Amino acid sequence: MTTAATPAGPEPAHGAADAPAGVVFDLDGTLVDSWALHLRCLRRSLHAAGLPEPSAARLAAAQRPTDAQTLAALVPPDLLDEAALGYDRELRRLLAEEPTDRLAMPGARRTVAALRAAGLTLGICTGRSRAHAQALLDAAGLAIGLTVAREDAAHPKPAADGLLLALRRLGLTPDRARYVGDSPADARQGAAAGVPTLLLRPGGGPPADGTLRSLHDLPAVLRKAGP
Structure with a gap:
């Protein structure tokens, strides 16, 4: 979840030899503007x-x-x-x-559709309760399965528990997955799980490794990650 004035966290992980087979998204501030x-x-x-x-x-x-x-x-x-x-x-x-149309982040619905059409496995790992997360997804018109919610993980973000559980449920390994979030806590969770992580930074500075200016950019970034 994006907050006002979040402290700096560790650099997002990036760079993998194999093309990703799936993407796990954070919810708040990543797929929904909540x-x-x-x-x-x-x-x-x-x-x-x-x-x-x-x-x-x-x-x-x-x-x-x-x-x-x-x-x-x-x-x-x-x-x-x-x-x-x-x-x-x-x-x-x-x-x-x-x-x-105001609740979904810009490019969220189109990007989810494009990644699914490309054959990628998609999921969500959120610190929201399952009921609240599903209500947000439904209201935003996002057709993507809720993989892991707050009730599912023994330790909350930035611990790796939830993200690793999401990978197991989706049949993905850390090296063949990407995690897309928006906060320092997401970066720390991705690093703890060993998953290359991309942080959404709309309206930020020039694009850099491990960051996205918009979800519209995600399909192209993932294509470049291939061998």
Whole structure:
């Protein structure tokens, strides 16, 4: 999940001798543009728990790799259940109203279709709950299977657990896969799993190894990765 002012992380891994056979995507900030929704849901969750409206600075400082970790950084343990219910209600309400052409990241639907047509195996590894992740995918009109959600992995991102489980479920090996994310936590997860990782940096500086300016660029980048 993209956050405002994320600290620098390790360089994404890149470069492999064999052409990739599949791609595992992160969800938030990679396939869906959910940052504004996430902030609105956090504000609603604190309201539901009877807590004061958080400042923008507090929300930014509390961001963690998953929504559950972020809630835990904002809400006392005895109010977490109520806050989580508030987050869930607000997310579902907003998704019912959000136009799908604004929720999917630019190029997401076209890129997924192109990679599938090229015969690549595709999956998603996310720190979201399965219910929330599937709701986001449905609302964004993205026809790609949810491979691993928060409930499936013993340790959350940036630990390698979820990504390695996704590879096993998809029948991929780390050297024949690519992981596409958007955050330093994604880069660390990819490195921990030994999976060459590409980070989406829309509107950033000049393209560099291991980065994508747009999902539109992904098919060409993967073609160049072949022998």
